[in-house]
Amino acid sequence: MNFLKKPYTYSIIFHPLAQTIEDVMNFKNHLTSEAGSYPSQNSLAHITIAGFEATENQLTGVKEYLKKFVENVVPFATLFNRLSCSAFSKCAVFLPSFEFTDRIHNITKNVRNIIPVTKMSEISPPHVSIGRDLSEDQLTIALQLFADKNFKFDCCQIALRKFDPNTGQYKIIQTFPFLGETSAKIGEQLSFDF
16 A cells, blocks of 8 residues: 655745746646656646645744745746656656756755744755656656756745645745845845855
8 A cells, every 4th residue: 555645734835937837847748648647747847945834823924934035035047957767766857957956955945944833844955846656667758758858947936835635736825026136236146145
């Protein structure tokens, strides 16, 4: 019997622009047409920052911390250009270009450090999933289909989501656009120390 891990009630993600969501969904649809259905095929593109449990009071605090956090974060774009297909994790994911991995990770770490919750998911390297819980055949097909593919991901906002047990998906309940000014406008870049 396969026991799936219960999802966290809330999650915080990097939420991309519509074009990235469409590009990744096209990859997922292509994989589905070539390799058959898989559990995460309808999940929208994102980079997970944290999954967590929270009371209503804690959730209010999380929202306040996120509003404050994004005030000084400067939007940036990165290329996801490295496909990883792992038989161990049964996942096909895209990884960001090397020059942006640390920046994404540092924002992730800073968000995780400021939100006032106690029970939180483990941190993983930044990635965008194409497929999870894939069979070996599906992983082989994913590697053949996407080894030379890439897509742009604009890191310009984060989102707070709540898990919907009826759909088995997370639903965005609030977005937090990055409000930092470019260094050209204000003389120096405003951001958290990474």
